[in-house]
Amino acid sequence: MTELDDEDARYLRARLGAVAVPAGRLSADGLLALGRRTGRRRRTAATTAGALLPVAAIVLVTGGFLPWDGNAGPGPAGTSTASPATPSPATPTSAPVTADCTLERLPMPSGAKTGSVLAGSPNGRHLVGSYNPPEAANLPAWWVDGRLQEIPVEADAIARDVNDSGMVVGDGSGPDGKSAPWAYLDGKLIWLPIPPGFTDGSVNAVNARGDVVGTLGGDPDRAVVWRDITTSPRADLLSASKDRTHADGISDSGVVVGGLSDRNLPYRWDADGRGAPLPLPDGVDLGSVRGVRGNWAYGTAAKSNGVPALGSGPPMPVLWDLEKGTATIVGDAMSMPGAGNARGQLVLQPRDDDGVLLRDPDGTLRKLPGEEGWRYGARALDDSGTRIGGGGGARPVRWICRE
Template identity: 30%
Template sequence: MTHTTRRTLAGISAAGLLATVLGVAASAPATAAPRAAALGTCKISTLPYPTDTYRADASVIDPSGRFIAGDGLRETEDGNQYLLLFWDGDRLTEVEAPSMATPADVNADGVVIGNGWGEGVNGQPWRYRNGKVEQLPVVPSATGISVTAINKAGDIVGLGTDVDTGEYFALRWPAARPGTVEVLDAPANAQPRGITANGTIVGTAGDFGYWTSWVRRPNGRYDALTVPGAQTSYVSAAAGHWAIGHVDLPDSIWVPVRWNLRDGSYTTLDPQSPSLEDVNAKGVVVGADRVVRGATSRVLPGGSDEVGIGARSISDTGTIVGFRNGERLTPVRWTGC
């Protein structure tokens, strides 16, 4: 049975700020990744969603596969009504938002983080926990503040822009110090993109189009994430001891790559999967209409020439969430893939 709870978001005005990730890529020593699931077991199903919406999407899933977050849009007499959608299994909770809101990540405790616009604030990230949405603290001297990832402990990472220089800088909201935000000593123009269970952070730095990628160890040490000969490197997500992104090589651009964070080694992924959205702790990658295991990929079911699909996030159990765009945009879940 599907259960739906409807709530109103009164304490925050949210508008999605998630930065679009551009990729680049490489090749080299391959590391072991999980075996492909048995053919024929991969199935798609529609998540419960408000039937009066004309679009609904599932953006993120937690590592356990239990919690999912997304957004929706319904038309009212006063215009569009934006919704945040939170699933606990098949139990759906709707939260009405005064403006567009976008979830960025969710952890195994069901804590969701996301981005939006606040009253007089250029960039107001938020957190949803215990059935309530709350604003996260921001840096007064910054603009465009957004969150990108949260780990099991509740540590959150994100970025802001210096109002004077226009450069990005890295931010962390430490779970051990509630109500605080700190600026990390990171490379210039740093943009954190992921944080793992042990506090390892990955991100990109540098000017637009001249990116380099980095990993910040729990002890504060920074190492490069790259590939020999790469002109640029862009990391987009991390989980366990894996990170994914792209590198730009002299003879090949936008090559999808999976790095092993333990030693910096890398594997070039199937070039048919140029879009990388997420990776789980087992190194399985999703993006566009594909799931990537090892160096090969397979197309997810549910799409056609007339119907588009998109995988956005994958749990450690292998459950994938995203959207199906047929007569309307609907949230979907893939299992056994």
């Protein structure tokens, strides 16, 4: 058994819920019972942060792909094939070294059963996520310099992201009981508007300006940017033909990354709303973006073998250089990226390993310390590469590192 945070568990359930199942595989009813539709993969439907799933499940989550034929898949790890003429991040040539980091457990309220870190601010001061009190499935968690702060959300809710100014964004049960997005700044909770024609909404990220991205539930689901949060909040829809879309990250320059839900393809929108697919490395035809910081986006890619949403190739960690328009495989199969920063660093969760790796732009790998017997994951990385947030043993943790 291994620990997996609730956001990833929801993503797995949502991916499974969207699959069109070929004959001879699991029944559609059985898959649908596990989750929701792909485009609404980050709702507050999950009940427990730090849920336990089999070790094999961790490879299904971040990229959203199901089990594969072990003989299929892309080329060697570290190969960049999107643009051969463009230099790509280096590939590690040696085993990971031990990172000079200190592991700290983050505080939780009295009585909380489990907790997790889901994101952090670029300056590393803020970490957000959720914890599980006895009276609710989830409540939002917010740590400032390691100290727990209160967010006055009374219903089931989760904090998804935070910026350097301390604006926390999340979603949960709104006043009408449906999934609703919110922002919290300067002691004020703001419910974000749901436009006519949509039933509910979820959020995934916030940038330095306070622009918030997420997904609106409707027919079809649509990626959205909420702007002017503190004055007159409005929802600007992002289009991509008739596809169901979702937005997963937004840079400080206003570039939004997300995906086409039905086709499992990574996508980006410029600050003016113009959209285009993100490139994929050769040998893969499915992709999923987790987030963006500066000119770097990160996620996974896999080979579908012609069956959408049913991956036959192992999901591979991918780093997109948005300025150069390249996509680079930056690790071994099933090394899941948890977070990235503006320097192009990543935190990776390797297969068959209880630890977390910090990957530098030159390909150097450093293993973060952990307590024996616990499996760790990281979901927050500051722009200095010295402050990292995550979880282990169903407990929220942070690492303080030296460069």
